[in-house]
Amino acid sequence: MTLSLKDLITQALQDVVSKLLVDVETNKTPSVALTRPKQKEHGDYAVNIAMPLAGLLKQNPRQVAETILANVQFPDAVASAEIAGPGFINIKLQAGGETDILKGILQQGKRYGCVDNSQGERVNLEFVSANPTGPMHVGHGRGAVVGDSLANVMKARGYQVHKEYYINDAGTQIGVLANSVWLRIQELQDISITFPDGAYPGDYIIEIAKEILETHDFASFEAMDATSRLQKLGTLAVAANMTMIRSDLKQVGIEFDQYFSEKTLHESGKVLQLIEKLESDDLIYTGTLPPPKGKEVKDYNPIEQRLFRTTDFGDDVDRPLMKQDGTATYFAADIAYHADKFERGFKHMIDIWGADHGGYITRVQAAMKALTGLEKQPEVLLVQMVNLTRDGVPFKMSKRAGTFVTLSEVVEEVGKDAVRFNFMTRRIESQFDFDLEAAKAKDAENPVYYVQYAHARIHAVLKKAESEGVRLAKVGDVNTSLLTSDEASKLIKMLLVYPDMLETAADRREPYRIATYIMQLAAAFHSFYHHNRVLGVEEELMQARLLLLRATAQVIQNALELLGVNAPETM
């Protein structure tokens, strides 16, 4: 791996820092961090290292900066370094010092910004995991898009990512689903039914009922006893829903490496084995839980039950693993699931959950600590709620009432690219107001068209060049140091920052950075385009500008691909 210019400068400074600290007693050596200053006058890079050092050396920052500059051995590409403000060191590079890297972008192509690492850390990334009781709604869509993009960035930065979907195909909800389908099946046979409050009212249940009747005799269900009928219908309905969910996911360009069924955990006995193990490790005792806070519980009656000592591992209260009816709780299955991931060799797990599961994090992590000794596993990313509006008027979403808006409907209405890009324009910690009309609008309000337009524009120029018989010079022969205009410098800077941006996006699990970045990159390009003519200028300069355009197109394409968004050549 070759060191970038930035790395070389950082190293040169770091060496001096270590030397200066030789005689100082300290347990920490401040690390040099180059930044890109906002103001052009502050040079190409700036370092604040003199400030933290000043405290340790008991000198004033500017003095320290002088000492550093007197001793540092910068690489040749550094034109000047001067002290500014309270003690910043501003570094200016030779004119065109970094423009060479543009050539690297074209040589690396799709790999620019990526890290090759076959030894990269294995990570299990679980996301979406929407219940198989209906189609995906918009809220699921956000988690899906974020998860998929995160997987892409982390892969690009050398992690080995395994994408997993946990199917909650066990528990009472499946019973409700099965019953709802059974009612609809009877209804389709003109049997009069009463549809209870608890059942799922959505029309998709009728579709599922129809589908099932296409391959199964009504009589065969009638012949069964109620329990096995519901079991059979549950299985069929889950399968139908998963087919639907997978197609919803495919519609936004998402596929998983593995779909993991909760049911199999129960059937294989893994859940019970887990409970037995905890029993034998003396982590379970008989006790009574206090009544819940928050809401009034009228008929609260304390029950004595077997409790898992999760409080010993950081949880607020101990948790039951078995319900009164003798079946396992969701929590029991979930820790069996995460334990299974661990057994499959994943020491690092990331789960993406909806904000409504926030209260669940501590108990799962506590359980995992008890079982595996791992700290803070799984690493949970909470995605805040999506508030859907149309022209500013909110939609009430309720799966129960059947009034939710499906992801599929939204994708059909506004398109995959707009959905994916829009979901990536905000940090996951902030709630998302998703307005259907705004997302659909093909105007400046919609950032996805802004960036796609930039890409298409570049290709328009390239095509024009081709049609005019312009022959692209060999990359190595292009004189990139001619790219000196303000707009060109800004654009080049944006292109150079790309690998750093990807690194933070991956390491900090902040894939939204990619979207923010592309918008800035597109802005830098549009500005360049407007002020610098590419075709028809003097040959050498034209070749340099064409190279810059190609590099820009490459980076836009790479970045959009990570977001699962198309980079069109014409619009």
Added chain:
RNA sequence: GCGCCUGUAGCUCAGCUGGAUAGAGCAACGGACUUCUAAUCCGUAGGCCGCAGGUUCGAAUCCUGCCAGGCGCGCCA
């Protein structure tokens, strides 16, 4: 009552784990198409960074306490 998330321009959001004069887009106003795609660009205006303390050379960023909004708090998943 407790836990998690949020509060930055009229609106929607960035602000690179403490740096230099807090930035974009939309909306408003004023400009730029005989010239590579105007789905674009350039400019003007717009800010007690929720409030109050604290930490330090330096705070939108870290800590504490309030205020406001969202989510959650029995063997539902």
